[in-house]
Amino acid sequence: MLTPQDILGSGGLIARRLDRYEHRQEQLAMADAVYRAFCTKKHLAVEAGTGVGKSFAYLVPAILQTAGEITAGQQTDSELTGEESENVPPRAVVSTHTISLQEQLLEKDIPFLQAVLPFEFTAVLVKGRSNYLCLRRFHTALQKQDTLFDDRKGKEFQRLSEWSKNTDDGSKSSLNPEPDWEIWNETCCETGNCSGKKCAHASKCFYNTARRRIANAQILVVNHALLFSDMAVRRQGGSILPVYQYLIFDEAHTIEQAAADHLGLSVTQSQIEYNLNRLYNGRTQKGLLMNTDIPAATAKSGQQAVEECFYGSELLFQYLSEWLQKRPGSNGRIREINVVSNPLAAPLRKLSAILREIADKLPKPDDRTELKSARDRMADIAGNVNVWLTQSLPEDSVYWLESSFTGRGRQRISINASPIDIGPILREHLFNKTASVVLASATLATGRQSS
Numbered sequence: 149m150l151t152p153q154d155i156l157g158s159g160g161l162i163a164r165r166l167d168r169y170e171h172r173q174e175q176l177a178m179a180d181a182v183y184r185a186f187c188t189k190k191h192l193a194v195e196a197g198t199g200v201g202k203s204f205a206y207l208v209p210a211i212l213q214t215a216g217e218i219t220a221g222q223q224t225d226s227e228l229t230g231e232e233s234e235n236v237p238p239r240a241v242v243s244t245h246t247i248s249l250q251e252q253l254l255e256k257d258i259p260f261l262q263a264v265l266p267f268e269f270t271a272v273l274v275k276g277r278s279n280y281l282c283l284r285r286f287h288t289a290l291q292k293q294d295t296l297f298d299d300r301k302g303k304e305f306q307r308l309s310e311w312s313k314n315t316d317d318g319s320k321s322s323l324n325p326e327p328d329w330e331i332w333n334e335t336c337c338e339t340g341n342c343s344g345k346k347c348a349h350a351s352k353c354f355y356n357t358a359r360r361r362i363a364n365a366q367i368l369v370v371n372h373a374l375l376f377s378d379m380a381v382r383r384q385g386g387s388i389l390p391v392y393q394y395l396i397f398d399e400a401h402t403i404e405q406a407a408a409d410h411l412g413l414s415v416t417q418s419q420i421e422y423n424l425n426r427l428y429n430g431r432t433q434k435g436l437l438m439n440t441d442i443p444a445a446t447a448k449s450g451q452q453a454v455e456e457c458f459y460g461s462e463l464l465f466q467y468l469s470e471w472l473q474k475r476p477g478s479n480g481r482i483r484e485i486n487v488v489s490n491p492l493a494a495p496l497r498k499l500s501a502i503l504r505e506i507a508d509k510l511p512k513p514d515d516r517t518e519l520k521s522a523r524d525r526m527a528d529i530a531g532n533v534n535v536w537l538t539q540s541l542p543e544d545s546v547y548w549l550e551s552s553f554t555g556r557g558r559q560r561i562s563i564n565a566s567p568i569d570i571g572p573i574l575r576e577h578l579f580n581k582t583a584s585v586v587l588a589s590a591t592l593a594t595g596r597q598s599s
């Protein structure tokens with residue numbers, strides 16, 4: 149059985165491959181420590197400065213560990229494999245903060261190790277669902293483009309449409325330049341907006357294909373945002389990533405902020421307006437509520453309800469702005485509940501009821517799915533605004549307002565909340581549920597004594 153020393157050490161597999169290879173003692177020490185942590189199912193924090201070669205020092209143990217030596221503690225992943233009780237091999241997740249590090253791992257380090265090691269292993273980049281084109285949503289938009297897009301968006305949709313005919317993986321990053329975000333949001337895969345096995349495009353679905361590749365991989369490379377999104381979904385009983393036993397955080401000094409971002413909430417006026425405009429844009433006369441299958445009178449009442457929500461949103465953020473103006477020098481922290489009334493709540497309830505009524509009567513299932521998903525989004529926003537105003541996140545949290553100005557001088561306010569101490573959440577949902585977590589960074593140590 150190979151050890152990290154056999155691969156990274158003097159006279160090891162890499163040294164035999166590269167004439168000018170010089171093994172590094174710090175790298176070997178780190179690789180040994182990571183390997184021991186994996187073997188003994190312990191967690192490890194390791195600070196490795198520039199030049200140590202830390203990516204090899206965690207990749208090599210992760211590859212060795214998932215290459216088949218450890219079978220005890222295997223877990224099942226029936227959701228991904230579709231086969232109940234089938235054992236999946238041990239799997240390691242490498243989570244990074246930056247895309248540049250992901251590129252280095254996937255384009256350089258991992259291919260090199262695949263060439264050097266005497267056995268095969270699989271490693272894939274995992275992207276979030278919204279990075280893939282949803283063929284069902286795309287075809288629905290194709291049929292409805294006249295009622296959904298104005299001229300500018302129509303041209304962009306045309307470009308996306310051409311790309312969709314030739315793309316291999318349906319991944320947003322393969323369209324160059326990347327698509328306009330509004331067009332992409334209208335056509336990408338979304339949680340809660342998937343027809344699952346009933347989807348006519350399921351056999352060609354880009355996201356399903358990506359998930360199958362992920363289910364068969366030993367090493368998954370993700371970013372912190374996806375890792376913590378997965379953790380947040382797991383808290384609700386679901387998952388984005390398949391079961392894994394080993395987790396390596398590189399650039400680990402950034403995880404506290406990344407975790408806090410995903411465990412709290414944030415709502416902006418433009419986010420509300422964007423979602424309302426998707427339903428009905430009075431200026432362009434486009435949106436889901438312009439669907440000609442909706443009886444005219446019902447569509448009209450839906451459009452009016454959207455206008456009322458716009459007004460409610462405007463008022464809510466005006467009240468928040470006034471609250472801030474009355475407290476010059478305030479850092480925006482909110483310590484009391486219901487600091488302003490919520491003029492958006494009632495119009496959103498009304499809109500939600502109308503959307504449900506319309507969706508239930510739409511003849512085409514794909515249109516129903518799309519409208520229900522839009523309604524769910526509005527419900528999420530309504531829930532978040534209410535949670536923020538009543539300060540009712542489950543954890544002890546901090547609530548605040550942020551104010552900035554756009555280039556045109558328009559004030560932009562966001563409402564935000566985040567748990568004060570993410571430690572207990574990480575312990576419960578990450579450290580206690582993962583066999584071994586390695587935190588690696590060039591700058592991890594705290595409380596260092598000065599010399």
Ligand code: SF4
Binds near residue numbers: 281337341347348355
């Ligand atoms: S299976 Fe879901 S994600 Fe895939 S194309 Fe169909 S609706 Fe879209």
